[in-house]
Amino acid sequence: VRVLVTGASGFVGRCAAAALRDMGHSVIAVVHSGHRDPDGEALRVDLLSAGAAGRIAEAASADALLHLAWTTRHGAYWNDLANLNWLASTAELVAAVARRGTRRICVVGTCFEYDWPVDGDCDEQATPTAAHTVYDAAKNACRLVLEQLTRDMDLSLAWARLFHLFGPGEHPDRLVSSVCRALVAGQPARCSSASGLRDFMDVRDAGAALAHLVATDVRGIVNVASGETVRIRDVAFTLGELAGRPDLIAVGELPDRPNEPPRITASTSRLNREVGFQPERRLRDGLNDALTYWSEARDQNG
Amino acid sequence: VRVLVTGASGFVGRCAAAALRDMGHSVIAVVHSGHRDPDGEALRVDLLSAGAAGRIAEAASADALLHLAWTTRHGAYWNDLANLNWLASTAELVAAVARRGTRRICVVGTCFEYDWPVDGDCDEQATPTAAHTVYDAAKNACRLVLEQLTRDMDLSLAWARLFHLFGPGEHPDRLVSSVCRALVAGQPARCSSASGLRDFMDVRDAGAALAHLVATDVRGIVNVASGETVRIRDVAFTLGELAGRPDLIAVGELPDRPNEPPRITASTSRLNREVGFQPERRLRDGLNDALTYWSEARDQNG
Numbered sequence: 001v002r003v004l005v006t007g008a009s010g011f012v013g014r015c016a017a018a019a020l021r022d023m024g025h026s027v028i029a030v031v032h033s034g035h036r037d038p039d040g041e042a043l044r045v046d047l048l049s050a051g052a053a054g055r056i057a058e059a060a061s062a063d064a065l066l067h068l069a070w071t072t073r074h075g076a077y078w079n080d081l082a083n084l085n086w087l088a089s090t091a092e093l094v095a096a097v098a099r100r101g102t103r104r105i106c107v108v109g110t111c112f113e114y115d116w117p118v119d120g121d122c123d124e125q126a127t128p129t130a131a132h133t134v135y136d137a138a139k140n141a142c143r144l145v146l147e148q149l150t151r152d153m154d155l156s157l158a159w160a161r162l163f164h165l166f167g168p169g170e171h172p173d174r175l176v177s178s179v180c181r182a183l184v185a186g187q188p189a190r191c192s193s194a195s196g197l198r199d200f201m202d203v204r205d206a207g208a209a210l211a212h213l214v215a216t217d218v219r220g221i222v223n224v225a226s227g228e229t230v231r232i233r234d235v236a237f238t239l240g241e242l243a244g245r246p247d248l249i250a251v252g253e254l255p256d257r258p259n260e261p262p263r264i265t266a267s268t269s270r271l272n273r274e275v276g277f278q279p280e281r282r283l284r285d286g287l288n289d290a291l292t293y294w295s296e297a298r299d300q301n302g
Numbered sequence: 303v304r305v306l307v308t309g310a311s312g313f314v315g316r317c318a319a320a321a322l323r324d325m326g327h328s329v330i331a332v333v334h335s336g337h338r339d340p341d342g343e344a345l346r347v348d349l350l351s352a353g354a355a356g357r358i359a360e361a362a363s364a365d366a367l368l369h370l371a372w373t374t375r376h377g378a379y380w381n382d383l384a385n386l387n388w389l390a391s392t393a394e395l396v397a398a399v400a401r402r403g404t405r406r407i408c409v410v411g412t413c414f415e416y417d418w419p420v421d422g423d424c425d426e427q428a429t430p431t432a433a434h435t436v437y438d439a440a441k442n443a444c445r446l447v448l449e450q451l452t453r454d455m456d457l458s459l460a461w462a463r464l465f466h467l468f469g470p471g472e473h474p475d476r477l478v479s480s481v482c483r484a485l486v487a488g489q490p491a492r493c494s495s496a497s498g499l500r501d502f503m504d505v506r507d508a509g510a511a512l513a514h515l516v517a518t519d520v521r522g523i524v525n526v527a528s529g530e531t532v533r534i535r536d537v538a539f540t541l542g543e544l545a546g547r548p549d550l551i552a553v554g555e556l557p558d559r560p561n562e563p564p565r566i567t568a569s570t571s572r573l574n575r576e577v578g579f580q581p582e583r584r585l586r587d588g589l590n591d592a593l594t595y596w597s598e599a600r601d602q603n604g
């Protein structure tokens with residue numbers, strides 16, 4: 001299968017493109033003109049520029065689209081109006097590739113689209129949506145718009161809701177990265193009470209899950225998550241233990257954020273049974289790899 | 303022509319539906335279940351409820367859709383995430399009516415979609431867009447999404463950008479209404495320096511313009527505006543003069559809002575020449591009617 005992958009130089013995109021190549025598929029990577037070259041064939045296009053969708057569709061002639069590109073400026077994207085530019089350009093891209101014969105469309109959404117149940121997993125069918133930020137509201141609106149567009153063009157659409165990811169290439173200020181950086185520097189890793197329950201997935205598994213999903217005809221919403229529920233602070237404790245420095249994990253030393261959801265966890269039966277995908281890594285193994293990654297990064301920089 | 307009008311009990315919708323009936327067209331009004339009955343045939347449906355688009359499309363079998371319904375909570379709608387629900391439900395409604403044979407689609411946008419030139423009118427072709435709030439960004443994204451959707455379904459789409467409106471039924475806290483209310487109460491009408499240039503159009507003319515537009519095949523963006531440029535404070539001065547109480551107009555007594563755009567004015571050549579519509583009322587006449595409206599409202603309320 002020939003798969004067009006946008007955001008292919010990003011955190012998730014790099015892993016998804018690698019997984020697709022490992023599976024023997026052909027990848028046409030779309031990367032922002034300002035980003036460094038990924039492996040293989042690449043189109044260097046700014047997706048928000050005029051005419052970009054048409055140029056990509058013409059150059060690619062792909063069987064499937066895996067669309068990951070979106071605004072992701074750390075800390076800023078939650079309420080950035082650029083989310084609406086990405087919504088509109090996503091609709092434009094899907095329509096453009098469909099006109100050139102692409103029939104399979106896989107776009108990523110987010111676990112933030114859900115109205116999280118306090119006492120159970122988010123289920124693709126049963127759990128309603130709720131708007132929390134411009135980001136998740138735009139993602140959910142994008143899904144609804146694509147459902148209309150793809151229905152009329154008779155396309156196969158999967159909407160992959162990503163949960164909490166970590167792993168190689170993660171932004172240094174996010175939870176797992178920041179705890180790893182503190183640990184390898186021998187400094188205290190200060191956290192809030194971090195009592196919420198989450199689903200953490202290694203980004204390499206998430207990339208592999210998306211690669212599997214885009215190659216199937218499974219339609220509708222699919223949670224992309226590990227299925228392992230963990231308390232956030234236990235992620236920090238596990239990292240401390242793996243680093244041999246449990247004493248550095250300073251839980252409760254930062255204030256809790258207001259309105260922090262108590263639980264964001266995933267039902268993964270669609271991913272496991274319909275897509276036929278199981279993650280390769282247990283949480284503990286992925287966290288150990290993250291620690292190694294930041295340890296090596298520190299050795300290289302210092 | 304049989305025209306489905308959403309938001310038909312709203313400020314603009316009432317006037318558009320009345321104008322369509324005056325022109326001899328058949329109107330199927332969609333009104334929110336909580337609103338009072340408008341004239342004629344009406345479907346009482348909450349457009350954001352599940353399945354609403356399909357039910358409306360099935361019941362209406364219209365030749366054309368004039369879609370005005372959107373979140374408009376005074377003061378709140380600018381950054382309300384409900385704008386994204388309206389974007390998604392608009393795409394759903396357009397697709398649903400198109401599947402039942404509606405070929406002409408007219409949806410309202412806003413002059414806030416433009417990156418306003420400081421020294422000239424907003425032109426449908428030449429003036430770029432800019433995102434200022436969630437509201438205008440969602441409207442612009444909606445337009446881009448509908449362009450894709452209608453292209454693939456071979457529909458005729460007009461996107462009517464409304465400028466500043468006033469007239470019967472205007473929210474009492476908006477400029478013209480609030481000045482009129484002060485004047486008829488014999489109280490000072492306190493304003494900011496109000497030095498910006500705007501295009502004010504009587505809502506009855508705006509409704510008539512939309513009625514004309516939806517009945518044509520003019521496609522793309524069309525500014526719906528009077529073409530008369532006026533300084534905001536001169537609107538207040540004119541009202542004071544018409545009421546015989548120029549002494550009550552207290553310009554400069556309220557602070558200027560930060561980032562108030564110096565100029566939001568419209569090129570109306572598409573509306574005038576391609577749609578063939580000219581407003582009936584001069585600004586002064588419309589303002590006089592507004593004053594009469596609020597004077598009568600005051601008499602009725604005691």
